[in-house]
Amino acid sequence: MPSMKLAASALAIAAASATTVAAQSRDNVQVAGSSTVLPYASIVAEAFGENTDFPTPVVESGGSSAGLKRFCEGVGENTIDVANASRAIRDSEIETCAENGVSDIIEVRIGYDGIVFASQQDGPAFDAFVPSDIFNAIGAKVLVDGELVDNPHTSWADFNSDLPDAEIAMFIPGTKHGTREVFEEQVLLTGCEDTGAMEAMIEGGMSEDDAEDACLDVRTDGGHSVDIDGDYTETLARIDANPNGVGVFGLAFYENNQDALKVATMSGVAPSTETIASGEYPVSRPLFFYVKKAHIGVIPGLKEYAQFFVADELAGPDGPLSNYGLVADPELAETQQKIADEVTMGESM
Amino acid sequence: MTDASLNGAEEPRRRGSIHEIDARTRKRNAREARFKGYGIGAILVGLFFLVVLAVSIVSSGLPAFTKTVVKVEFTMSQEQYDEAESTLFKTAAYSDIFIAQLRDTMEEEGVEVAFDEGSIERLLGKVGGTLREFYTANEDQLGQPVTFQLPASSRVDGYFNGRVTREGLTESRFLELTDLDLVDALADAGVITQAFNWTFLTGSDSGVDNPGGAGIGVSVVGSFFMMLVVLVLALPIGVAASIYLEEFAPQNKFTDLIEVNISNLAAVPSIVFGILGLAVFIQFMHLPQSAPLVGGLVLTLMTLPTIIISTRASLKSVPPSIRDAALGVGASKMQSVFHHVLPLAMPGILTGTIIGLAQALGETAPLLLIGMVGFVARDYPDGFVGGFTEANSAMPAQIYTWAARADASFYEKAWGGIIVLLVFLLLMNVIAILLRRKFERRW
Structure with a gap:
């Protein structure tokens, strides 16, 4: 039977190629992590492929935590070289990394990103927020008339008459996103302190840590707060479908969709690259990527990729990253030096 | 018995002609007709959704197959080439040279609408990669005029296929209202045209700031x-x-x-x-x-x-x-x-x-x-x-x-x-x- 022979030889080829592949070394840089960093990484990766003799790096998405988890799986060609993160690596993650043999990590800060609150162009006038508004809208327990109660608010006007009388419907990043952590710390916690809810919790017998945790609890009733585990495009689609929806976006995403979204000021400051760089706009966070030092010299182009990423021509104020919405890091020169010297975390410069 | 029934003059169970349809048969036939109706209805519903799906896919997807291109003649000198190749971010250098030359040409041609390098930059998609790829492969073309078809920016592309309108435009660093006047003037002059998007069929993925270069x-x-x-x-x-x-x-x-x-x-x-x-x-x-x-x-x-x-x-x-x-x-x-x-x-x-x-x-x-x-x-x-x-x-x-x-x-x-x-x-x-x-x- 010729078809049998064909099948047998095909199997043999497949088996043979599988073994040769296993012996072959990987020639491209492999990156995974934050979906906020992904756009910047894709710009850099494309330019890196066009401008150097190295192949274009592969950049996967999936969220900061997922990326760092894969980063910490171990050392070797079957693990990723770089993890993108929209938050700093946690101590627990550094420990996991160390347990799996990933002890030398180079931390690279590429710049800053603002977190903005935006709603439909034609929706109610959500023009100005302060952290307390957001906390009152979606906190699990809020302070009403001096009493700590389960969040009773259904409309924004319930707690702030300046806000529109519209149903509360917030779309916030899910817990696997690094953006969530920034949102919790800089908006919810601040709001919790500002409204006095935190004080009330501590007076009610909670320790300070417990109170902080309780401040970050988000209500689960009535769909007033929805976790979005996907990308900002999902949030945008939800906002499109709900005129009362208020979504949490990265500044760059908002700027690319200004025709569809209107942005709210936070504590009276409108988000822009300038207000974020100057620190006036209160909700922003640094963006990072982490490099496995053990892979430098093994994976071709890894160090070059890291250096290319933070070069003035790319991550500087006039570079393509900044043009896309990244707020350039004023201390970029130090970061460049750090990569050149391969300074790992824990080592002083 | 068979003979008897064959020859039997009377058939007691059935009266009337078989050409005349009785109530029970009518009911049975009606049931059959109804069932056929349901079947046809089901097919029609299926077809309807198929058509809706096909129409929405085709109407949303067709713009991907055309692209807005800027068609210009460009000459790169050996010195410019060497200079661009000596930088770290080479494609950006190519792009800068291209934009500067396009501005000069437009000034010579006397385009009536106001423009500057910024507006040309907003108008163009990413061009450096294409230029560098061409000149590194064809160094003999240096110093000679070459006609390029380079992608326009995604918003200009959207302006041509109806995604971006003058009324709905929010001015930003990506596109300003005055840029659209320039786009109209250049389109009249034949510099900006629509072309079939071969890049989409043959290319690979591109960075988020380069939709014109993306392909499947x-x-x-x-x-x-x-x-x-x-x-x-x-x-x-x-x-x-x-x-x-x-x-x-x-x-x-x-x-x-x-x-x-x-x-x-x-x-x-x-x-x-x-x-x-x-x-x-x-x-x-x-x-x-x-x-x-x-x-x-x-x-x-x-x-x-x-x-x-x-x-x-x-x-x-x-x-x-x-x-x-x-x-x-x-x-x-x-x-x-x-x-x-x-x-x-x-x-x-x-x-x-x-x-x-x-x-x-x-x-x-x-x-x-x-x-x-x-x-x-x-x-x-x-x-x-x-x-x-x-x-x-x-x-x-x-x-x-x-x-x-x-x-x-x-x-x-x-x-x-x-x-x-x-x-x-x-x-x-x-x-x-x-x-x-x-x-x-x-x-």
Whole structure:
């Protein structure tokens, strides 16, 4: 039977190629992590492929935590070289990394990103927020008339008459996103302190840590707060479908969709690259990527990729990253030096 | 008795002519007519949704196949080339030189609308990559005028296909209202035109700030190599397993267990195979990440149960008399299976295989974990083996990636990608039908 022979030889080829592949070394840089960093990484990766003799790096998405988890799986060609993160690596993650043999990590800060609150162009006038508004809208327990109660608010006007009388419907990043952590710390916690809810919790017998945790609890009733585990495009689609929806976006995403979204000021400051760089706009966070030092010299182009990423021509104020919405890091020169010297975390410069 | 009833003058149970329809028959006929009506209704509803789907896909996806290009003559001198090549970010240097020269040309030509380098920059897509690729390959063209067709920016492209309008425009650093006057003037002069987007069909993924350079071609190749792996592995293994189970295996608890497991495997969510692929093929066997080979292996696992189940069904449908006749004239068990049963079952097997392949072609979930979903912008693979081992994406993964991007132009690309995917599927089905016809004619 010729078809049998064909099948047998095909199997043999497949088996043979599988073994040769296993012996072959990987020639491209492999990156995974934050979906906020992904756009910047894709710009850099494309330019890196066009401008150097190295192949274009592969950049996967999936969220900061997922990326760092894969980063910490171990050392070797079957693990990723770089993890993108929209938050700093946690101590627990550094420990996991160390347990799996990933002890030398180079931390690279590429710049800053603002977190903005935006709603439909034609929706109610959500023009100005302060952290307390957001906390009152979606906190699990809020302070009403001096009493700590389960969040009773259904409309924004319930707690702030300046806000529109519209149903509360917030779309916030899910817990696997690094953006969530920034949102919790800089908006919810601040709001919790500002409204006095935190004080009330501590007076009610909670320790300070417990109170902080309780401040970050988000209500689960009535769909007033929805976790979005996907990308900002999902949030945008939800906002499109709900005129009362208020979504949490990265500044760059908002700027690319200004025709569809209107942005709210936070504590009276409108988000822009300038207000974020100057620190006036209160909700922003640094963006990072982490490099496995053990892979430098093994994976071709890894160090070059890291250096290319933070070069003035790319991550500087006039570079393509900044043009896309990244707020350039004023201390970029130090970061460049750090990569050149391969300074790992824990080592002083 | 037969005679009596044949000759019987009276037929007591039926009165009246058979041409006259009685109430009960009428009721029965009405029921039949109603059922036919339901059937036609169901088909019409199905057709309606099909049309809605097709129209929405085509209308959203068509803009991806045209692009707005800036058609200009450009001359690069040897000095400019050397200077650009000596920088770190070479493509940006090319782009700057291009923009400066375009500005000079426009000033000479006397374009009436006000413009500056900023507005030219906002008008153009990313041009550096194309320019550098051309000049590094054709150094002899330095110093001579070359006509380039370079992509316009995504917003200018949107202005031409109706996504961006003057009324709905929010001015930003990406596009200002006065830029549109310039665009109109240049369009009248024939500098900005619409062209068929070959890049979309032949190119690879591009960075988020370069929608004009994005293409699905390379991921089509990735999908093709994955399907090749699935076909080469799943078809022989699946058919061999089903022939053994159906024709040779003894009926006992062990084979029952295998059968139950195969049926269960067919219902396992595809993401599970992705996790398996990550653990076995990448972490244990050390196969490369993001490689179509691994994607193909994972999809093979996913497709095998489908192929086995459909192959067994079509083997079962071959009448036992064929086997008995073959055995009766002295054929061995093996001869009866391979000479008689298998050819008869072939059309069914092919249908099952194509359905399995089509399912695998559209699958994204198992690829998520093996690194094929994300920004994978590679050149076409190097040779046949490279097609299996070099990092690549797949069509559904590419569509998914584009749909998640901030720039609305990528959303069009995602729909365009769906059209390409559907064409691919249609081709596969046509091949299946042709093959089936060929096999059927033999018997």
